[in-house]
Amino acid sequence: MAKTQIISDLQSAIGKKWVLYAPEDLLVYEYDATIERGLPEAVVLPNSAEQVAASVRIARRHNVPVTARGAGTGLSGGAIPCEGGVVLVTSRLNRILEVDAENRIAVVEPGVINLDISRAVDPHGLYYAPDPSSQKVCTIGGNVAENSGGPHCLRYGMTTNHVLGLEIVTAEGEIVSLGGKTDTAGYDLTGIVVGSEGTLAIVTKVIVRLLHKPESTITILAIFDEVDEASQAASAMIAGGVLPAALEMMDKNTMEAVEPFINAGYPPDAGAVLLIEVEGLEEDAREQSEQVQAVCKELSAREIRIGLSPEDRERLWAGRKGALGALGRLTPSYYILDGVVPRTRLPEVLRGIYDACDRHGFRVANVFHAGDGNLHPNVMFDEREPGVTERVLKLGEEIMRLCVDADGSITGEHGVGSEKRSYMSWIFSEDDMTAMKRLKLAFSATDGFNPGKVFPTSKGCGEVSSRMKAAIAKVGPDAYV
Amino acid sequence: MPDTSPIPIVPSSSDLAQCVRCGLCLQSCPTYVQTGLETESPRGRLYLMKALAEGEIEPTANVIGHMDQCLQCRNCEAVCPSGVPFGRIMERTRAGILEGNSSPFSWRLRSLFLRHVIAQPKALSIFAAVFRLYGRTGLRTLVERIPGIGERALLAPTMEGRPFTKSGLLARPDGEVRQRVALLTGCIMPHAFGRVHRATVRVLARNGCEVEAPPDQVCCGALHAHNGDLNTAMDLARRNIDVFLGAGVDAVIVNSAGCGAAMKEYDELLAGDSEYRDAAKRFSTLVKDISEFLVDLPFKVPSGQVQATVTYQDSCHLAHAQRITSAPREILRSIASLTLVEMDRPDGCCGSAGVYSLTQPKMSIELLDEKMRAVSDTKASVIATSNPGCMSQLESGLRRHGAPGEVVHVVELLDRAYPDR
Numbered sequence: 001m002a003k004t005q006i007i008s009d010l011q012s013a014i015g016k017k018w019v020l021y022a023p024e025d026l027l028v029y030e031y032d033a034t035i036e037r038g039l040p041e042a043v044v045l046p047n048s049a050e051q052v053a054a055s056v057r058i059a060r061r062h063n064v065p066v067t068a069r070g071a072g073t074g075l076s077g078g079a080i081p082c083e084g085g086v087v088l089v090t091s092r093l094n095r096i097l098e099v100d101a102e103n104r105i106a107v108v109e110p111g112v113i114n115l116d117i118s119r120a121v122d123p124h125g126l127y128y129a130p131d132p133s134s135q136k137v138c139t140i141g142g143n144v145a146e147n148s149g150g151p152h153c154l155r156y157g158m159t160t161n162h163v164l165g166l167e168i169v170t171a172e173g174e175i176v177s178l179g180g181k182t183d184t185a186g187y188d189l190t191g192i193v194v195g196s197e198g199t200l201a202i203v204t205k206v207i208v209r210l211l212h213k214p215e216s217t218i219t220i221l222a223i224f225d226e227v228d229e230a231s232q233a234a235s236a237m238i239a240g241g242v243l244p245a246a247l248e249m250m251d252k253n254t255m256e257a258v259e260p261f262i263n264a265g266y267p268p269d270a271g272a273v274l275l276i277e278v279e280g281l282e283e284d285a286r287e288q289s290e291q292v293q294a295v296c297k298e299l300s301a302r303e304i305r306i307g308l309s310p311e312d313r314e315r316l317w318a319g320r321k322g323a324l325g326a327l328g329r330l331t332p333s334y335y336i337l338d339g340v341v342p343r344t345r346l347p348e349v350l351r352g353i354y355d356a357c358d359r360h361g362f363r364v365a366n367v368f369h370a371g372d373g374n375l376h377p378n379v380m381f382d383e384r385e386p387g388v389t390e391r392v393l394k395l396g397e398e399i400m401r402l403c404v405d406a407d408g409s410i411t412g413e414h415g416v417g418s419e420k421r422s423y424m425s426w427i428f429s430e431d432d433m434t435a436m437k438r439l440k441l442a443f444s445a446t447d448g449f450n451p452g453k454v455f456p457t458s459k460g461c462g463e464v465s466s467r468m469k470a471a472i473a474k475v476g477p478d479a480y481v
Numbered sequence: 482m483p484d485t486s487p488i489p490i491v492p493s494s495s496d497l498a499q500c501v502r503c504g505l506c507l508q509s510c511p512t513y514v515q516t517g518l519e520t521e522s523p524r525g526r527l528y529l530m531k532a533l534a535e536g537e538i539e540p541t542a543n544v545i546g547h548m549d550q551c552l553q554c555r556n557c558e559a560v561c562p563s564g565v566p567f568g569r570i571m572e573r574t575r576a577g578i579l580e581g582n583s584s585p586f587s588w589r590l591r592s593l594f595l596r597h598v599i600a601q602p603k604a605l606s607i608f609a610a611v612f613r614l615y616g617r618t619g620l621r622t623l624v625e626r627i628p629g630i631g632e633r634a635l636l637a638p639t640m641e642g643r644p645f646t647k648s649g650l651l652a653r654p655d656g657e658v659r660q661r662v663a664l665l666t667g668c669i670m671p672h673a674f675g676r677v678h679r680a681t682v683r684v685l686a687r688n689g690c691e692v693e694a695p696p697d698q699v700c701c702g703a704l705h706a707h708n709g710d711l712n713t714a715m716d717l718a719r720r721n722i723d724v725f726l727g728a729g730v731d732a733v734i735v736n737s738a739g740c741g742a743a744m745k746e747y748d749e750l751l752a753g754d755s756e757y758r759d760a761a762k763r764f765s766t767l768v769k770d771i772s773e774f775l776v777d778l779p780f781k782v783p784s785g786q787v788q789a790t791v792t793y794q795d796s797c798h799l800a801h802a803q804r805i806t807s808a809p810r811e812i813l814r815s816i817a818s819l820t821l822v823e824m825d826r827p828d829g830c831c832g833s834a835g836v837y838s839l840t841q842p843k844m845s846i847e848l849l850d851e852k853m854r855a856v857s858d859t860k861a862s863v864i865a866t867s868n869p870g871c872m873s874q875l876e877s878g879l880r881r882h883g884a885p886g887e888v889v890h891v892v893e894l895l896d897r898a899y900p901d902r
Contacts, residue, residue, distance in 0.1 A: 024543050025520050025543065029519055032502070033504055073503065092517045113508060137505055260564070326563060329562075329563055334501065384498075
């Protein structure tokens with residue numbers, strides 16, 4: 001994009017250095033951790049709420065949308081500028097403004113890395129509970145936008161349960177505070193903005209709740225010959241009254257990718273493992289751990305590893321949390337899905353997923369939060385192969401159908417984004433959608449923030465795939481990389 | 482003449498397809514953390530390199546700027562779940578640009594300097610002698626005070642101690658010979674830190690090694706490869722393989738992490754050379770970093786002591802390229818009275834990165850300042866590390882901040898802890 005009026009306006013608002021518009025620079029803001037693409041027309045990196053507000057006002061004046069972006073590790077295309085416009089990156093808004101250990105609260109800017117909050121409050125024996133797999137790199141702003149989950153959200157709840165208040169910039173470019181350090185009266189506006197996928201506001205400050213680190217944590221690796229047994233065990237455990245802090249499942253294909261990365265001791269020949277963590281007062285944790293082991297034995301776990309050293313525990317978790325990236329060892333591309341089903345239906349839905357992938361001729365790796373029935377099938381493919389992406393998306397739709405038909409939902413924690421907005425009508429009626437749209441209108445009459453997300457529209461993130469197709473057509477699939 | 486059929490000087494399609502853009506590398510990249518820019522991140526650079534390879538973009542000054550900002554510290558590679566060989570991709574991308582029609586003048590100049598000075602022992606000796614004079618005559622002190630130039634000049638290596646000029650048989654142990662080893666003397670180390678070689682030889686001899694420095698050895702070629710001059714790197718690699726395999730030793734000892742990493746990867750570098758492929762494989766298995774070698778031996782626990790608080794700076798090409806982080810610490814912990822205090826992010830790059838401190842002084846200084854803050858928090862009086870570039874950079878850091886203290890190679894501390902040195 002040439003240096004147009006909007007670029008000069010943005011430059012004078014936040015400084016030349018922090019406005020990108022060279023084509024090569026824009027290129028690296030067209031992706032996130034999904035397979036979607038969308039090129040922005042400009043990228044800005046503001047350093048204060050005032051600069052965010054100024055950028056929003058300028059974009060509004062020029063009638064182009066603004067899409068907020070944290071670290072770009074999202075898994076539903078949330079940071080992809082579907083309709084071009086300005087991408088607003090929060091990486092410079094990365095200050096931890098306040099730690100109030102006595103009241104177990106921290107006030108942070110949106111670009112702060114999730115794990116850095118826990119690191120900063122560690123000396124007080126506190127931590128920030130939601131732990132998405134990308135927590136070493138993802139930002140709290142992105143977590144707020146997508147209402148991110150993570151392995152330990154089974155016991156402690158999602159991002160929304162840990163955000164007490166927000167400072168936001170509205171579509172009009174005003175800075176507004178929602179919620180606060182203590183309970184506030186009136187509507188829970190904070191709760192509405194958390195999980196709104198950047199469509200209602202841009203967050204410039206987050207007040208988060210901190211938790212005391214548990215007295216005792218016991219990590220258990222239960223190894224099963226079959227996925228079926230593992231998923232039954234997950235369901236039975238919770239039905240039996242244990243609520244582990246984390247209850248994760250990894251299948252054979254996932255372990256094949258993870259082991260060469262981390263050598264954590266995941267068994268290569270097992271059908272599935274459950275990585276379980278129980279926490280609490282020492283006695284309580286011990287008791288839960290015994291219950292967990294009993295359930296696993298009953299469902300014919302072939303081995304149960306317990307009493308792991310801190311290093312072993314760290315490696316097992318590094319493997320679990322690096323699993324997605326590790327799939328790159330098996331496949332050039334993968335399509336990560338995010339569906340939810342009632343725990344009791346896990347075995348049948350998983351069987352359905354493996355069947356569907358078989359039928360369509362794709363390999364799949366399942367790694368997910370078994371405890372809350374939040375599935376993540378990863379369909380492996382090679383995007384250089386002509387026409388394959390369409391086939392994969394079709395398979396994805398079928399898998400989502402399986403989830404919804406089992407009384408589930410189309411997203412557990414990654415968000416709707418653009419890819420799943422057409423499925424919204426499967427679970428919401430016209431009236432439901434109208435109600436949501438009216439709520440959105442209450443925030444702004446225009447579609448200025450992250451258009452093309454959440455709600456079904458006729459337009460798509462289309463520019464991208466046509467660009468990729470053109471590239472493939474130009475050089476042929478082999479020369480493509 | 483050996484088979485010099487060119488290896489592909491563009492990144493392979495399978496290497497490029499390895500990145501799935503999960504982003505788990507981001508916070509391990511010093512330049513991303515410093516700038517917050519995706520263009521200065523491993524994922525962003527990979528995307529640009531892929532677009533370059535596909536001909537989707539041209540190597541414009543802007544793109545080359547992003548490649549230039551990369552330290553090639555390979556921290557991203559060490560944390561990548563997918564196993565993207567970032568270093569190899571960057572070297573081949575740079576090679577492609579350097580060989581292409583639009584290679585920047587600065588790259589060609591750098592490549593000439595590396596080829597005709599760094600890789601030529603005689604030229605390098607003259608260069609080092611001039612540099613030595615520059616330091617001794619006080620000219621350096623003057624230049625470092627010139628506003629605008631001084632900050633950059635501060636990062637140049639100091640060459641003040643006695644150089645290491647020996648070759649052939651260097652030492653025999655008093656008793657039985659446990660192993661016969663050859664030392665890579667390298668390009669910068671003997672001129673800037675001759676004392677490290679002397680300490681290395683003494684420590685090896687004390688541990689039952691007969692040490693020689695084959696006289697015909699050449700520069701390892703690491704700097705050439707990093708800058709995209711893969712042809713020179715391959716040429717140097719072939720000569721070293723001939724010389725060191727000819728010496729018939731049990732191990733090739735390297736006390737410079739960057740050289741060690743490059744030499745362990747000769748097999749990759751020469752994978753397309755049918756004549757040298759097998760020899761390169763054999764050679765690469767012989768290459769050992771000094772700390773790695775001593776711990777494997779195992780070394781004799783020293784009976785003397787070193788009274789000092791020490792912090793250890795992981796050299797990137799030891800920690801990330803060779804994945805050796807515990808051996809140097811094991812050596813330090815074996816020394817009585819020595820207290821090892823870890824700094825924040827000890828494996829984060831200090832900004833030296835080969836010729837980076839000279840070509841990208843601004844970023845180099847930003848990273849150095851961060852590093853010196855982390856060092857100062859440890860209250861250590863000694864910084865130990867494993868590579869001459871890091872040593873020189875950290876010395877510049879001490880001078881820049883007017884901080885007292887000393888920078889040493891790990892092996893020097895072990896040497897001091899052995900009595901009667």
